[in-house]
Amino acid sequence: MIILKGITWDHPRGYDPLVAASKLYAEQFGVKVEWQKRSLSDFGDQSLTAMATENDLLIIEHPHTGVASETNCLVPLEDLLTYEQLQQLEQQSAGPSFLSYYYQQKQWALPVDAAMQCAASRPDLMGEHKIPATWEEVFELCEALKTQDLQVGIAFCATDCLCTFLSLTAQFGSSVRENNHLLVTREVGLQVLQLMRTMRDNFHPNSLNWNPIQLYDHMTAENDIVYSPLAFGYTNYSREGFRKNKLCYHNAPWTKNIILGGAGIAVSASSSHAKEAAEYAVWLCSAVIQNGVYVKEQGQPGNIVSWKDDAANALTNDFFLNTIDTLTYAYVRPRYSGWPAFQQWLGEALHQYLKEDLNPETVLNQLQQAYAASYENHL
Template structure:
């Protein structure tokens, strides 16, 4: 008799359909598992420690790892799987998807889903910009939108800096004033004061783009393969690589999700086999993408049938995933991300002072990083 388990994922078809369907899939190892879902905003900012106290499995974002390590909320993968299995998942993951869940010398989650910020177009007649200069030119001619809520303006600011060859947090300041000034100059063109009250997260942005008469261009939004396919009453959204900076790098901040096992969970062989099945190359190439999922393994991203079914989503955004920057994962990273996003909004919609914003981001970065003992490295 297998154990009974409860998991928490995020409330979108990409986060729920495949996981719930796998529980009833005849080809999958049998497990007694129920998946609950939380809104995107909870997924981005809710306490991983509190969720881990209530659930056996968590679908989480990698910036939560610092809190998870401090509170001992999760079981490391090497307690559950062999070294060969862990190394295999690391080798088969697209871009830094697996590496983003490695912290303090151990891996803490299985990268079920891979995503990063890319560009989106809802008009097949529009040529996709390849640089931010081209993006600004297009935005002056067509109805353009950008995610404004949650962490997203801050993440796009970081992405523009990454494209210019500046790694956030790698120097004496989190982002030097010249990098902030350059990024603000771009963002101010997309975020005029008239739109200050809009409440767009990536899902609502893509919903708007998918409806007839909605915006036709978004230069920077997390890619959702579910919107790349046509549906009744909805037009398909074409996803392409994010704009490149002068460094040639496609500036973007890694997203995606990982499945972690909470410390409260005592997984039996059936649950571990079920997780192995979800991460299997065949499952990731067939079962996951056929049920609104967005696979994380290279084999799926390079599969011609998977790519064709998604109207080129994978081949047109692969370079950006490979180039993506991994966010801070220290304890306090979520609080830093939220506070930094508030400062970026205040700058773009108010004081427009790059020097002030650079100082504020640096102060926040130091304030929300209390424990240097946990190293942000594999």
């Protein structure tokens, strides 16, 4: 039996469906995939080239495709799969997920998981309050909740400061794009920095410490946060029995230009079984598997067929139908090889700005200069 090694991220959404699907694949095709986990922070920051030397299959984020293109540590999937196989998955892509892994005329991964920042609520605590559709309504809800000793929360750790900044600058008309002269325009940059400061001052005080998982763990265990306007969605928390209380997910305020997340499955250039690994990846991302064992075992499919499926939505409290518009119009980050290191620095700089109440104009100047340097070093 051929045994493939894979590396994914440490959460039921990122691990459980892979293990369950791989067991089924071994039974059907005689190829076994052994999955190992890395932390959520390492998922975004760990060296792609280092992981590729030790594994056949990698679960990656789309911003790392530029590193793959520059280092050739992954195999372009055009070299392993047919045009028809790739075309079918492109047609079944959940939002821009498939194309987010297409860089420099090569397909570096297939979308196995789709995600974007979105809103979440505790429906049992919302009462008569309506779900905000705009940022103005978010702060109106925040003020109304204060009269009931209830709060709004957000994931504002360094990584999620970065993601919120990118979503808001895109929504306010200055998307961070590859080849930009500036990271953002001065007007929009200052506007967003001030808005993030207003969020810090009005939302739950622990928000600065939380990633989405920590935010949702708090929301489902405690009874003080009613609503969150922006954090990467996890269907797990909208499923029966996953936590003490169940969340409901919604489109983000203003809906469009919210940052795309998710994960892709890629084949290492170091693999001795690259063809077998690619065939497994296609099978895993197919509609029948994504809408079967994958979604049933805590997965969040990258295949749109599952997002529109009645059974998948019944399983997840309509997570997919409630957020599909945000996914459809999601914003895709830059993917040049200097971006992963820059986005890590950017998140830390934004978190420091909020934590230490730094001068926004000084911070924005630093962001602009660091962006230019990151690009100039990786033309």
